[in-house]
Amino acid sequence: MRILVIGGGAREHTLVWKLNQSPNVKEIYVAPGNAGTGLIAQNLDIGATDLETLAQAAEGKNIELTVVGPEVPLAQGIVDLFHSRRIPCFGPTREATKIESSKVFAKELMHKYGIPCAQSRSFSSFDEARAYLQRQQPPIVVKADGLAAGKGSIVAQSQEEALEALSEIMEKRIFGAAGDQVLIEECLEGNEVSLLAFTDGKTVIPMVPACDYKRAFDGDQGPNTGGMGSYSPPKFFDEVMTNRVKDTILEPTVEAMAKEGKPFKGVLYAGLIMTLEGPKALEFNARFGDPENQVMIPRLKSDLLEVMLAVIDGTLDRTKVEWSNEACVGVVMASGGYPGSYTTGFPIEGCDEVDNDILVFHAGTKAKGGTIYTDGGRVLTVAAMGKTIAEARSRVYLNLPRIRFEGCHYRTDIAAREQS
Ligand code: AMP
Ligand code: GLY
Secondary structure (H helix, E strand, O other): OEEEEEEOOHHHHHHHHHHOOOOOOOEEEEEEOOHHHHHHOEEOOOOOOOHHHHHHHHHHOOOOEEEEOOHHHHHHOHHHHHHHOOOOEEOOOOOOOHHHHOHHHHHHHHHHOOOOEOOEEEEOOHHHHHHHHOOOOOOEEEEEOOOOOOOOEEEEOOHHHHHHHHHHHHOOOOOHHHHOOEEEEEOOOOEEEEEEEEEOOOOEEEOOOEEEEEEEEHHHEEEEEEEEEEEEOOOOOOHHHHHHHHHHHHHHHHHHHHHOOOOOOEEEEEEEEEEOOEEEEEEEEOOOOOOOHHHHHHHEOOOHHHHHHHHHHOOHHHOOOOEOOOEEEEEEEEOOOOOOOOOOOOEOEOOOOOOOOOEEEEOOEEEEOOEEEEOOOEEEEEEEEEOOHHHHHHHHHHHHHHOEOOOOEOOOOOOHHHHO
16 A cells, blocks of 8 residues: 655654565655654655645655654644545544544543543633633633643643733633633643543543653753653553543543544544542643654554554454554754754754664654755654563663664653652
8 A cells, every 4th residue: 555644753654664574565755754664664745734735735746644743734724635535544533523623622532521621611711711710729720722732731730820821821722713712621640641542532541551751851851842752562551541531531432522523533542640539631632742753653563554443444343453562762952052942954864773672753854965964953853662661771771872863852751650
């Protein structure tokens, strides 16, 4: 089959790497891709949100399956567009993507169908939101309704901080129309974990759980980022818990979406928090995670292409999805200054000096004249498998210093808490 993967991060490099191992894959194109995908597939110079050009390219190249990585094209309706042109496309429709693109929609769905989550209220008036906020005890969570590149949720430790966040979202409109509505939510406490599932709209098959690290620096200090590392599996989340979340959150959500006339097909990502009352949903995404993918997909033993086709065909009930018992740890190497301003264009050295079984997934990288240069904030995710998290972790940190570029920074504590 000829496949098109949309996106250009390490999540997409991981998908391309895995799909490339399928015996039924003939050619893979990636739009726009990066230097890493360019080594194993053919990059197309088309942005991930340029839907019409993507559709034309897919038609021109007789693409038989399109896989969408990021949320923005899904929210724009890429799956609807491709289906209307008869190009098979893996992912939810625009309406189904609302579970990620509108936090108010997701919250109303959860409340209506009794899916465990934080208590919250939604507002479209700044004055009403402020009045409500002033009656709440901190910590309080303020969330912009729409897509905000992972930056739309603020956990405020004081009234002032919460009001400031509310004003930035609704008055200064720092996230634009994504801040037309807000959620004000109770703050929950507990370990956080991501549990994703393949679903064809009826059958739900959970993947392996993973944890990601959002803050820039060790000890969860510094600003929020797109993700600085991840590991799978976390000790605190076993198979019994996976089944519990499947029964109480994932399956009821897929059923609810069908009942609401928005059948969900693709990958449903539940961001969970393990409270004393049990697991609760913090958010849903309509796609694979980044950097979770970089530690989950290496553990997938089954043919990813077959699973994706079963999702599209609605035959997931007859499909087996198998995972390795090994652990995986991934660390993001970022440009100096990220997530603030940073400089790109530095040569990256040493990618071929790591041990053979170390996985180097590219994100912001660009190839020119045989050299690979930095080209974004998050540059690479370096991942290692091991019998245990401790083994995977020591292997990844042994290899990381062999890769070098000017200003490079990475966290040194990814998965460290699993060892104590
Ligand atoms: P979200 O965009 O909903 O995934 O939120 C981003 C991050 O904010 C989560 O990963 C949590 O760390 C935190 N967060 C969101 N909602 C809550 C909540 N109700 N209670 C505590 N932390 C939260
Ligand atoms: N790791 C968070 C996300 O993919 O949204």
